[in-house]
Amino acid sequence: MVLALIGDHPYFWYSSILWWGCFPKTSAEEKWEKMSDMFTEEGVSRRSVLKGTVAGAGALAAGGLVSAGTASSADAAGAKKVSVGSNQSDPAARKNDLAWVAAAKTAGFDVKLNTVDHNTFQNQINSYLQGTPDDVFTWFAGYRMQFFAKKGLATSISDVWKKIAPNFSAGYKNASTGLDGKQYFIPTTWYPWAIMYRKSVFKAAGVDPATIVTWADFINACKTFQSKGITPVALGDKGGWEAMGTFDFINFRTNGFKFHMDLTAGRAKWTDPRVQKTFANWATMFPYQNNNVLDLAWDGAAQLVLQKKAAMQVMGAFHASIYTDPADLADLALFAFPEITPAYGREAVEAPIDGYMLSKHASKNLANAKSLAEFISSDKYGKAVLAVAPTALFANNKMPKPSDPFALSQVNLVNGCKYIAQFFDRDSRPDFAGTIFQSALQKFLGGGDPKAIATDLQQQWDALPPA
Amino acid sequence: MTSSTSTKTAAAEATPRRRRRGHNFTTTDRAVLSGLVGGPTLLHILLVWIPALCTVALSFTYWDGIGGLNEIHWVGLKNYQQIFTIYQDFKPAVRNNVLWLGFFAIIATPLGVILAYYIDKELKGTKFFQTAFYLPMVLSLAVTGIVWDYIFRTNGFVNSVMGNTDAQTAISWFGDPHKNIWIVLIIASWRHIGYVMLLYLAGMKSVDPSLHEAAAIDGATSWYTFRKVIFPSLRPVNVIIIVITVIDSLRAFDLVYIINRGRNGLQLLGVLVYDNIFGEATRIGWGSALATILFALSIIPIMLYLYQTFKKDK
Numbered sequence: 001m002v003l004a005l006i007g008d009h010p011y012f013w014y015s016s017i018l019w020w021g022c023f024p025k026t027s028a029e030e031k032w033e034k035m036s037d038m039f040t041e042e043g044v045s046r047r048s049v050l051k052g053t054v055a056g057a058g059a060l061a062a063g064g065l066v067s068a069g070t071a072s073s074a075d076a077a078g079a080k081k082v083s084v085g086s087n088q089s090d091p092a093a094r095k096n097d098l099a100w101v102a103a104a105k106t107a108g109f110d111v112k113l114n115t116v117d118h119n120t121f122q123n124q125i126n127s128y129l130q131g132t133p134d135d136v137f138t139w140f141a142g143y144r145m146q147f148f149a150k151k152g153l154a155t156s157i158s159d160v161w162k163k164i165a166p167n168f169s170a171g172y173k174n175a176s177t178g179l180d181g182k183q184y185f186i187p188t189t190w191y192p193w194a195i196m197y198r199k200s201v202f203k204a205a206g207v208d209p210a211t212i213v214t215w216a217d218f219i220n221a222c223k224t225f226q227s228k229g230i231t232p233v234a235l236g237d238k239g240g241w242e243a244m245g246t247f248d249f250i251n252f253r254t255n256g257f258k259f260h261m262d263l264t265a266g267r268a269k270w271t272d273p274r275v276q277k278t279f280a281n282w283a284t285m286f287p288y289q290n291n292n293v294l295d296l297a298w299d300g301a302a303q304l305v306l307q308k309k310a311a312m313q314v315m316g317a318f319h320a321s322i323y324t325d326p327a328d329l330a331d332l333a334l335f336a337f338p339e340i341t342p343a344y345g346r347e348a349v350e351a352p353i354d355g356y357m358l359s360k361h362a363s364k365n366l367a368n369a370k371s372l373a374e375f376i377s378s379d380k381y382g383k384a385v386l387a388v389a390p391t392a393l394f395a396n397n398k399m400p401k402p403s404d405p406f407a408l409s410q411v412n413l414v415n416g417c418k419y420i421a422q423f424f425d426r427d428s429r430p431d432f433a434g435t436i437f438q439s440a441l442q443k444f445l446g447g448g449d450p451k452a453i454a455t456d457l458q459q460q461w462d463a464l465p466p467a
Numbered sequence: 468m469t470s471s472t473s474t475k476t477a478a479a480e481a482t483p484r485r486r487r488r489g490h491n492f493t494t495t496d497r498a499v500l501s502g503l504v505g506g507p508t509l510l511h512i513l514l515v516w517i518p519a520l521c522t523v524a525l526s527f528t529y530w531d532g533i534g535g536l537n538e539i540h541w542v543g544l545k546n547y548q549q550i551f552t553i554y555q556d557f558k559p560a561v562r563n564n565v566l567w568l569g570f571f572a573i574i575a576t577p578l579g580v581i582l583a584y585y586i587d588k589e590l591k592g593t594k595f596f597q598t599a600f601y602l603p604m605v606l607s608l609a610v611t612g613i614v615w616d617y618i619f620r621t622n623g624f625v626n627s628v629m630g631n632t633d634a635q636t637a638i639s640w641f642g643d644p645h646k647n648i649w650i651v652l653i654i655a656s657w658r659h660i661g662y663v664m665l666l667y668l669a670g671m672k673s674v675d676p677s678l679h680e681a682a683a684i685d686g687a688t689s690w691y692t693f694r695k696v697i698f699p700s701l702r703p704v705n706v707i708i709i710v711i712t713v714i715d716s717l718r719a720f721d722l723v724y725i726i727n728r729g730r731n732g733l734q735l736l737g738v739l740v741y742d743n744i745f746g747e748a749t750r751i752g753w754g755s756a757l758a759t760i761l762f763a764l765s766i767i768p769i770m771l772y773l774y775q776t777f778k779k780d781k
Contacts, residue, residue, distance in 0.1 A: 126532050126749050151533045238642070238727055292621045294731050295642025300621075431531075431748030435739075439556055442731045446644055459553040465529040465540070465750070 079110035080368040084356075085134035086113060087121035092321060096385045096392070100376075103384035109372055129153040135362040135369040136376075141175040141353040142426030143265070145185050147467075148357075149178035155358040156182040160370050164377040167396045171420060175353055186356045186377050187395035189385070191317040192410050193245045193350035193423070194334040201308050205230065209335045215253075215281065218338040222288035225311045232288035234310035236301030237445055240438030243293075244424035246285075246314045247441060248350055251278045253340040257348040257419040264428040270458040279450035281340060293445050316352070317410050320391065332406060336413055348419040352426055353395060429467060436460050519762070526756035532749035546756040557757075560734040563648055564764070567655070567716040567735075575656035576712050579663025584693055586664070587671045597668070600661040608658075612725030615654045616641070644732025651722055651733060659715065663708055670704030671697065706776055710769055717765045736761040 088097045094115060101111045114134055121128075121138075128137075129148060139145055148154055161183040165173060168187065176185035202209055205228045207221050222232035237243040252260040255274040262268035263275070290301070290310060302319050304310035306328060313319060314337065323329040336346050356376055362369040375381060382399040385392055391407040402408050414420070425433040440453050492500065526547070529540040550557050582600060586593045603611065618624040619640040622632070631637040641647045674697055682692040698705070720737040723729045729738030736757060743754030 122747050123745065125747050127745075130533060151531075153533065240728070240730060292637060292639040292642050294644075294727075295621050295639040429748065430746075431750050434746055434748050435556070435742050439730060443555075446731065456553065456555050460555065463549045463553055465531065465752075 078108070080108060080371055081110045081112070082136060082365065082368045082372045083112040083114065083134035084372075085121070085128070085137035085359075086115045087118045087138050089115055089117045089121075090321075092389070093118075095388045099388045100381050100384040103380055104372065104375055107375055107380060109368075109375065111372070129359055133359040133361050135365050136356050136358055136372055139185070139355065139357045140422070140426050141185055141187060141355060142422035143428060144422075144426040144430060145176075145357065146179045147430065149182075149184040150180070153360050154178075154184045155360060155362045155366070155369070156184055157186070157358055157370060157373055158182045160186075160373050160377070164374060167377055167379075167398055169397060172353070172395050175420075175422070176355070184357055186373050187353045188355045188376060188381065189392050189394055190351050190353040191393060192334075192414050193249070193314065193316045193352075194336055194410075194413055195312050196302075196305060196315050196317075196319045196332065196334050197312045198305060198308060198328075198331045199333050200331050201230065201311050204228075205311070207311075209333070212335065212338055214342075215338050215340045219284060219288075221311075222285070226288060230308070231290045231304065231310040232312065233285060233290075234296075234301040234304040234313045235289050235293045235445075236296030236298050237293050237442060238295060238297040238300070240442060241425055242298045242301070242315075243441045243445060244433075244437070245316070245350060246282065247278070248421060248424050249314065249337040250282050250340065251275075252348045252419075252421065253337060253344060253346075254278050254281055255341070256344045257421070260348075260421065261427065264424060266429070266461060270454045270461065275454050276450060279444065279454070282444075283450070294442060316350075317391075317393075317406075320406065329406070334406070334409060334413070336416075347417055348421060349414055349417040350423050351414050351417075351420045352423045355395070429464065431464060432461060522755045523759050523762075525751055526759045528752045528755075530751040532744075532751050542752070546752050547760075550753070550756055550760070556734045556739055559732065560736045560739050563732075563734055564717055564719070564736050566648060567652060567719055568713060570652045570656065571659060571712045571716045575659045576663050576708060578656075579660045580667050580708075582660065582664040583667035583671060586668055588689075597665075601665050602661065603658040604661050604665075606658075608721035609725050611654060611658060612722045615650075616726055619650055641726055641733075642731070647726075647732050651726065655719065655722060659712075662711070666708060666711075667701075667704060670701045674700060702776070706773070709772060713769055714765060717761065736764070 084101075086097050088094050097113055097115065101113050104111050112134075116124075125139075125148070130153065139148075145154075149156075156178075161173065161176070164186075168176075172187045173183070176183045176187055178184045197209065205225055207224055212218050212221055225232040235243065235246065248260065251263065254277050259268055259274060263270070263272075268274075290296070290304060296304075298315065299322055301310070301313055302315060302322050305313045305319070306322060317334070320329060320332055323332055336349065339345050356373065358369050358373060377396065379394075379396055379398040382394045382396050386394070386399070391402065391404050393402065393407060393410060402411060421427060424437065428437070436457070440457050444450060444453055525539070527541060527543055529542050529546075530538060582596075586597055606614070616623070620626075621637045621639060621642070625640065626632065626637045629638070639646075640650050678696055678700065679692060682696050687696070718737055719735055720729075720741065723733040723735055724738055724741075727733055729735055729742070740754050740758045740761060743750045743757060
């Protein structure tokens, strides 16, 4: 059984080289050694070189065997071993991970946390999930989750959901369900997208955010800021994904939530004239944006708001993460994106949900992994993370309402909405939202023709392989 | 065994022309040689040529990288057809790669050759210039990209020197698709010139000095000597310079990826291949088709040039 366990480990094959070095010299080898002594000058014989490589392989194998030994050792003293792959690479986010891992330890889990750089984790998710992934990994709700579940790269946790359903509203259960009706996702935290602003800047310009309800109000406010010498809206789309938030908002405010979801899923066409209305509305915002949109990433644009050089930014609530001074943080506030078509009002919002999934590999450690999934869905997890991140918002309804006013305003914002979108790159196909759509948006922001862009988008969608 | 080897060697010396060198090797020698040569060749075929052929084969399929052979759907030339007609990033990428090649071939490489010519004269201070021009090669391309990003970003060195510190007046060097490729070409040349200069200098040092003297006696100017006498005699070095110019311009990736992940005017074929194969959404067939196009673009001019050059030699 030990051999079987080690056999799975790649270093087993290196160890077989070790065996070769253990056999005594044959007469042929002795002759070889004599002959090579004839031909070499420095006395470094071929056999010694070969011996060297064998010794090296042996050292590798010895080290490998040792690690194979520890990897295959039985669980120690009843602690449930689970490995977790995390994309929380920012120092602040990593603190959250360490906090809940410590709480899990007291609950009897031995969690092995593997943290990978945020963007790298997403980019390599395909090869990661097909290789030897961790049992549990951080991921996002939406089509992005359903896509990998459909490909068979995740383990269904419907039985865990039967137990934990009371902790979550129906909306969260829907967001965790795959295309086959089974649940695959444990939601943990979420954040809304809205218009971020500094109260002092608005006060100094004499603009009251409560008066910004319609698009006309919004453009008037932009004009006021511009006359005062402040850039009204800061936008940075260097990363390619930032402008998707603005696109999504304008699209579902102009054409309704159902049309937006149909568009992301491919049921509606990009050549639909309603898409042109979205682009036209967005173009009215261009004169009020900073003029180096494609040169700034999201944090560069957020800096403009922090430094009071710009008044507003359409961004997720993580905009607050660049505010290190508590005085600045107290000055930060948000309001909902203005309505455009009165019929749709402000009934929809972008509120991406983050959470955890079980990989296919978890089937080798199923009981422990499902147990950890239950722990993550509980308020023990929530309380541990809340202690280090007081502004985090939790999906678990057993968690107390946040006391921080900024966090509370986010909860109130979403509570007032009927529909929740996940964000374009989580609602749509990854092969479309990635290279194709990002490129199109950047072209539009650089002054491209929206009709040509929409036609190209539809052509490229049609050319995609069937989902 | 030892005695038979010495008789063989004696026989070989007696008839030096008839016996080829291979006949002096014993069977053990031959076994070791075939192992040492065959091993790396086998590895090369396994790790380079077979994957390359697989890439070409995959370029005729639809596959998202998940699942086994039964998930791979054959679609013939559809990927190529769609890349050439509707893929929006393809034309800018080809334009940028050709621009890169043209810039290197017409500006950067000749500048490197000219620099080598002047430094070869060994005037005062050339040792300093030699080191100074080669120094950019020492930095990795990623570091180069980061350093120059600090210089050309909106709140960077160039904008500050020009006085454009305000967000509205600052020039967007990397954000403007018409400007950013030229900035990147300047950065790439900054590096490439030193490389070409050093290669050429090494070649020129190996030129027979009697050629210089003969030309001087005939009354040729220094520049004329270089053009008509030295340059043609350095044919092997010229071949190397041309090959690295073509290859470096077609495989450019690091600089643009560090600056803005290869978008918005900085598209390159190498980046497109990477994005389609290694991103979150893997379109293996599509990326393989792009890789095959890049491979053809690289290999064909080089093969033509090498064939032309070595045909003349015969």
